Amino acid sequence: MAGSGTAHLRDDPDVLIRVENMVVEFSIPGGTVHAVSDVSFDLVEGETLGIVGESGCGKSTTARAVIQLPKPTSGTVSYQGRDLTALGNEEMRKIRPDVQMIFQDPISSLNPRRTVHDIISEGLRVWGGRGVWSEERIEELMEAVGIDPRYSERKPHQFSGGQCQRISIARALVLDPKVIICDEPVSALDVSVQAQILNLLEDMKERYGVSLIFISHDLSVVKNVSDRVMVMYMGKVCEIAQSDELFDHPVHHYTRALMSAIPGAQVTGQADLLEGELPSAIEPPSGCRFRTRCPKATEHCRVEEPQVREVSPGHWVACHFPHERD
Ligand SMILES: Nc1ncnc2c1ncn2[C@@H]1O[C@H](COP(=O)(O)OP(=O)(O)OP(=O)(O)O)[C@@H](O)[C@H]1O
Ligand code: SF4
Ligand SMILES: [Mg+2]
Structure with missing residues (x-):
């Protein structure tokens, strides 16, 4: 888009999360920040949805x-058919264990004064959740994520960044969640460690039956882990498709520009280069919203916001003049 629309939402009984026309705005002294503007997407059980876009596009x-x-600010977020935006704090508390988050900076997201054992078990004490509280469960999870249970009394600073991210993953899993939202989970890690953490997430997804929303500014990371990918620009959705389809046949000029920037990537047809500053x-x-940087922009793009439309089965784009699918 960058545009709007809900035509791409699926009518599937296995939809876990359905976000419809979501708007998030922040009031700041200089005006209103339009961080997320009419975004819609859904997540089906067992799926990994990748969300990708430049810094500041509204992923987090x-x-x-x-x-x-x-x-x-407006719009709805349904989880298993219940609109979370309409729930009070007490009802929301019951659902919170089901949807866990993992953040970018593993070291600062763990409490430095707590032991690993306390960090992992804390969620059970705070939230209850469906997870069964037992020492065996904590030990099993530590082993599952590759942290030796003998180190359970150590504190975060005694571990590397990669090990801390393993601990974050165990902390999320202890609540037996249905969904884990991973916000740039490997961006702060060395490249060699990134692959290990991505593999671990894949393994945990299979073993514990969780669905993932995987956020990254790095298309090549998202490509490998996602079933479907949603590309965002300035708080809007540009394109959404199965991962292979999106990477083989990108049609939105912003997606194509992002792909052209990946070293060694092959984008068929004329490459769209990303020029100019982010407004x-x-x-x-x-x-x-992409028109100020789009090589194909016309007057029409200035006056009318594009709505999502299907260019091939399951492949949606919000652009008045998309690249022809090849
Ligand atoms: N609490 C806040 N108050 C004011 N503006 C905010 C706040 N949180 C985010 N923003 C603004 O909202 C927009 C979207 O920010 P967000 O952090 O969601 O982007 P992002 O895609 O996650 O970026 P990054 O890749 O850098 O993590 C940005 O313009 C940001 O400055
Ligand atoms: S062609 Fe127009 S609608 Fe499509 S991305 Fe460019 S500016 Fe947006
Ligand atoms: Mg972010």
Whole structure:
């Protein structure tokens, strides 16, 4: 888009999360930040949805608003058919264990004064959740994520970044969640460690039957872990498709520009190069928000916002003049 629309939402009984027309705005002294503007997507049980886009496009805000931190300015977020935006704090508390988050900086997201054992078990004490409290369960999870249970009395600073991210994953899993939202989970790690953590997430997904929302600014990371990928630009959805389809046949000019920037990537047809600065999120461009940087923009793009439409089965784009699917 960058545009709007809900035509791509699926009518599937296995839909776990359905985000519809979500808007998140922040009031700041200079005006209103339009962080997420009419975004819709869904997540089906067992699926990994990748969300990708440049820094500041609203990925983290989208993720946090799913768990109602902050509550969206408007729109709905349904989990298993219940609209979370309409729930009070007490009802939300019962659902919170089901949807866990893992963050970018593993070391600072763990309490430095707590032992690993306390960090992993804390969620059970705070939230209850469906997870069964037992020492065996903590030990099993430590082993599952590759941390020796003999180190359970150590503190985060005694572990590497990669090991801390393993501990974060155990902490999320202890509540027996249905969904884990991973916000740039490997961006702060060395490349060699990134692959290990991505493999671990895949293993945990299979073993514990969780579904994932996987956020990254790095297309090549998202490609390998996602079943479907949603590309965002300035708080809007540009394109959404099965991962292979999106990477083999990108049609949105922003997606194509992102792909052209990956070293060694092959984008058929003329490459769209990303030029110019990201506009202000306080005064986003009219019509298509990508128009100020789009090589194919016309007057029409200035006055009318594109809506998502299907270019091939399951492949959706919000662009008035998309690249022809080849
Ligand atoms: N609490 C807040 N108050 C004001 N503005 C905010 C707040 N949180 C986020 N923003 C703004 O909202 C927009 C989206 O930010 P967000 O952190 O969601 O982007 P992102 O895609 O996760 O970026 P990154 O890749 O850098 O993590 C940005 O313009 C950001 O400055
Ligand atoms: S062609 Fe127009 S609608 Fe499509 S991405 Fe470019 S500016 Fe947006
Ligand atoms: Mg972020």
